[in-house]
Amino acid sequence: MLNVVALVGRLTADPELKYTPNNVAVTSFSLAVTRSYAKAGEERQTDFIDLVAWRNTAEFISRYFRKGQLIAVEGSIQTRTYEDKEGKKRKVFEVVVNNAHFTESKKTAEAANASARQSDVLEESEASYKSGSAEDFQEIQSDDDLPF
Numbered sequence: 001m002l003n004v005v006a007l008v009g010r011l012t013a014d015p016e017l018k019y020t021p022n023n024v025a026v027t028s029f030s031l032a033v034t035r036s037y038a039k040a041g042e043e044r045q046t047d048f049i050d051l052v053a054w055r056n057t058a059e060f061i062s063r064y065f066r067k068g069q070l071i072a073v074e075g076s077i078q079t080r081t082y083e084d085k086e087g088k089k090r091k092v093f094e095v096v097v098n099n100a101h102f103t104e105s106k107k108t109a110e111a112a113n114a115s116a117r118q119s120d121v122l123e124e125s126e127a128s129y130k131s132g133s134a135e136d137f138q139e140i141q142s143d144d145d146l147p148f
Contacts, residue, residue, distance in 0.1 A: 003076040005095050008103055009033035011069050012048060017062035027058040028094075031071065051075070053097040061100050072101040 009031035017027050031049050038044040075097040084090050
């Protein structure tokens with residue numbers, strides 16, 4: 001039997017390193033992976049795949065990768081079941097990462113990180129702007145009221 005997965009995709013968020021009660025490093029993250037084909041006249045679809053990495057691999061990914069960066073991973077598919085808050089049984093499919101690899105230059109990765117940070121700032125400022133109202137603004141009567 002064979003259970004081997006190889007993926008190249010972009011991180012959807014910064015990986016967050018956590019530790020189990022036994023002090024084992026673990027990180028869970030998601031990759032946006034574009035499908036290799038598209039139907040005629042349509043754009044390629046993107047799948048969002050959940051992954052988990054343990055021990056040194058988790059520490060490596062958390063230390064060197066950020067949201068938006070391209071990463072290549074190899075591992076295997078794992079399934080697990082659990083009960084949600086309402087008592088319903090749920091089944092989860094995730095990739096357990098054995099190895100992770102850089103797939104772009106440091107300069108390209110830094111540009112992707114800067115772009116991701118700028119996107120986050122824009123989303124925050126757009127959200128605050130949308131929550132404002134006309135009463136938040138004051139009409140300027142003449143050029144004498146301008147601060148410059």
